[in-house]
Amino acid sequence: MFGIGSDDSNPSFECSAPCNNLGFLQKNNNLEEKISSFKERSSKDLLDNSDRDSRFRRTETDFSNLFARGNWPSYVHYGKYRPINQNYKHCVGILIIKNENIDMLQFLTLDLLPAKNGEEPTMQFLLEVVDILTNYVRKTFDRSTKVLDFHHPHQLLEGMEGFNLELSDQPESLEQILVDCRDTLKYGVRTGHPRFFNQLSTGLDIIGLAGEWLTSTANTNMFTYEIAPVFVLMEQLTLKKMREIIGWPDGEGDGIFSPGGAISNMYSVMTARYKFFPDVKTKGMTAAHRLVLFTSEHSHYSIKKASAALGFGTENLILLSTDERGRVIPADLEAKVIDAKARGCVPMFVNATAGSTVYGKYNIHSQGAWGGGLLMSRKHRHKLSGVERANSVTWNPHKMMGVPLQCSAILVRERGVLSGCNSMCAGYLFQPDKQYDVSYDTGDKAIQCGRHVDIFKFWLMWKAKGTIGFEHHIDKCLDLSHYLYTKIRDREGYQMVFEGEPQHTNVCFWYLPPGIRDMPDGQERRDRLHKVAPKIKALMMESGTTMVGYQPQGDKVNFFRMVISNPAATRSDIDFLTDEIERLGHDL
């Protein structure tokens, strides 16, 4: 397609400038002008929101001639410059090069750092991205904005008005990259919107967001003090504080932030196994036959995943019966432990769910991915009473405490078990002859090697809110769920999934359209009711006004599971949700 050192006699563009500077010099001339123009827009934007949307539709953007930097291999042979076709008309130069074997088309792509003179374009580009992001943040909190603009997978895959997900060999201009950023947000879901109730993790905390931006910029790794000194210490201090709040004496023990509650729960099973059967580490599960685990039938499925992954087998995870409200029945645990022993099995681990995923209940306590946040509230922490007797606790600040994803901690009461369980003493990372106290190199406790910095946003939020700030947030969410509960418990068309006030912010209920309300109880009614929540949810997503989860559970047909962890939510948003359910579901 392209000749070597082409003799194309009709180039529409030629350039003899040194290629290193070609792309940049052309732009540099009017850089100051562009910066002023950008500043003007930003300033205007802060004071006047009227034309927010229009800015990125402008075609005179400055980024069409700019490209992310690609590095030049040293064997590049410089040839002639020419534009190839219309698609590349904005490129300031294109270079035909030759290496040992093949001819390649290369762009002059030396615009961003670490390119020479890349500082100004880099700053401009980042500020333009920030402009897109801050606009998104503003709109997220604006109730007149939709929660989502739903499209089916095939629609997005086919490409939406210039938003093409396919990857290609050739680079895109920074202008297109900015369009891609905007479109990625446009077709996504605003999980921070005051009317997004779909997940346990909702909300967009501004301090947490700033913390995550900083974390991305620092771009380091938690495995050693050497390359993450501040973050490693923040993790240590924060884990200690969390252990104090759990109630372990002097906050003693150990812990680590892990990539989510499922992995934290996996850690809890691993540490328990190591504590009682340390030989499993070296000899495998044959060193400890017939171990069994216990968990609530309502517990999170990650315990089941851990049983499969760690070699116990899901059949050796024994499910405990619960009462109507999802609380484990202690007598059932006792009976099942006795029964397992009689069958020659060895009970090793009891997972107690503090805040079950669907109902949000409390009983015995050790896994509090969802419920753990209640410990921060003097008013509600009694619901986790006894948690200090657990050997390990999973606690996800990214759920009830509103920390951006991901932020999950596994806390272990006994020091040494976590590192005993996982350490392999890799010489290339954890050298004993470093100049600092290497007990701060915590990476060998993890099943991961590289580990993302999840601590900073949480630490920063704690600094900014104080313990009392988290308490306020949690108390408010529980107040809101109380408001919803009292609103709908006796309201026509609603039926609660279980009796009594929820202990957490989970409110589980059926909405019964008028056409179902008077039907006699029976299979037909059940079948119709089962389809109501999915249908309302689909209509909700298509209209984009709000989002709430639904699911069946055991013999119960699909019901709504409302959860409140979003600090932006108010009573009016709760009212909006029920109005919307009634509006969309009335004629079903």
Place this chain on the structure above:
Amino acid sequence: MFGIGSDDSNPSFECSAPCNNLGFLQKNNNLEEKISSFKERSSKDLLDNSDRDSRFRRTETDFSNLFARGNWPSYVHYGKYRPINQNYKHCVGILIIKNENIDMLQFLTLDLLPAKNGEEPTMQFLLEVVDILTNYVRKTFDRSTKVLDFHHPHQLLEGMEGFNLELSDQPESLEQILVDCRDTLKYGVRTGHPRFFNQLSTGLDIIGLAGEWLTSTANTNMFTYEIAPVFVLMEQLTLKKMREIIGWPDGEGDGIFSPGGAISNMYSVMTARYKFFPDVKTKGMTAAHRLVLFTSEHSHYSIKKASAALGFGTENLILLSTDERGRVIPADLEAKVIDAKARGCVPMFVNATAGSTVYGKYNIHSQGAWGGGLLMSRKHRHKLSGVERANSVTWNPHKMMGVPLQCSAILVRERGVLSGCNSMCAGYLFQPDKQYDVSYDTGDKAIQCGRHVDIFKFWLMWKAKGTIGFEHHIDKCLDLSHYLYTKIRDREGYQMVFEGEPQHTNVCFWYLPPGIRDMPDGQERRDRLHKVAPKIKALMMESGTTMVGYQPQGDKVNFFRMVISNPAATRSDIDFLTDEIERLGHDL
């Protein structure tokens, strides 16, 4: 300490304004002025770097009266306002409230979104954070900036000039939060600095950074299409592209992004076990006795961690001998497989290291966390020839390809194994009766439940660079390692750890100070040489000029492991490193 509805007769501050507005109204009056001042500084900053450092030392900052929002529980009873003591002198209002049981001191903390009128302070705060971050980015690429400002753990724990890591009950002002952000970066390590060579993951890609900022802002979760439609599709398309590059027909197969190479490697063992012994999922490791795994004695320690965690036991991980350059000896694998069978063991899994962590070698290929990036280079991909015969491949774009942490993929050749292995069909997340094609709900393939969005930054970089951009980067890094190798192989005072040109960018060498060079080979020389690298590294970190790793390996005493993945590095940085090693090590 504080009375209920206190009658304190000498308040130094009183206010009767409605508490909702109190904090804000005071500031709002001069908001426009402050915005202009901010714009002026930003603009100046873009054009003039001279006073970058001084700006945040100013004491007249606008944020001292601003606080992150704490939510008010609805039971708050409003009382009198007063400042309590000197520490709170900047607070615009303090409120004594009473709930059922206790008296609490509460701040007026209604400044950021979702607070009413929180938009402008939020934008100001975020722009101020961005200013800190863009300054950091600029300095990271500036060779006159240090790589790190080293402090010992006890120094940072004791507190550095107003940087206090401890968490407290009360909130800090946003001014202090900004100081905390600046200090967190100040005492950290610049992993993107052109002279940071300490880890396999180095560099700070601007597009990747922008992608990560956007990811944080979107703050969603990969488990369902429902709440991450765009990201789920990006992951699917990118994984397919990676499988095509590996060489699997039509890019068929499966895969998922995981929190790092260690977890990806764990997935590879789990999928292999499920493929050959699916009963292990339900019955545990007793369903498949005496399984053994094989890996290079130079392989990453995560394979050992996986053996322990998954219930195989580290003793059932058989280490394969390597040649002088770290390549597995195929005859050794064959002999050990035969031997294991003779002992009644069942060989299940062979881990082939594509790019060993220390030496960076290639042989048989399946785990290419580090080496995988070479597949992007037409010049170097032959070094991974045969990779398409592997059943699974670990490939970490966050290493050789320069994607910000974390970004690791496990790719599996056979469709269905990954979900078969891990799926548990949790009803509350993966409802079959959704309105869209639920095959896009990929969360049940994972051992995680919530999963961080690691794809976007990678997808955006691929868009911005094109495949050829990654190729350039990789070729350039290998050129640089070739430059280092040819520079030092015959240079006085250097000794290579193995003969011949490295296959990846890892260059392993000893530096011999003059006092050691003429010593006869023997224990004394070895003992002294063993201490050289740690000593130079310590001096390097204290002077903060550059960073490179060292370690012992087998019977080899501590040597330097130089790795190059940083797009900002040039030959002059390589020269700087060797000069620095010689300067710091000359008199040892």
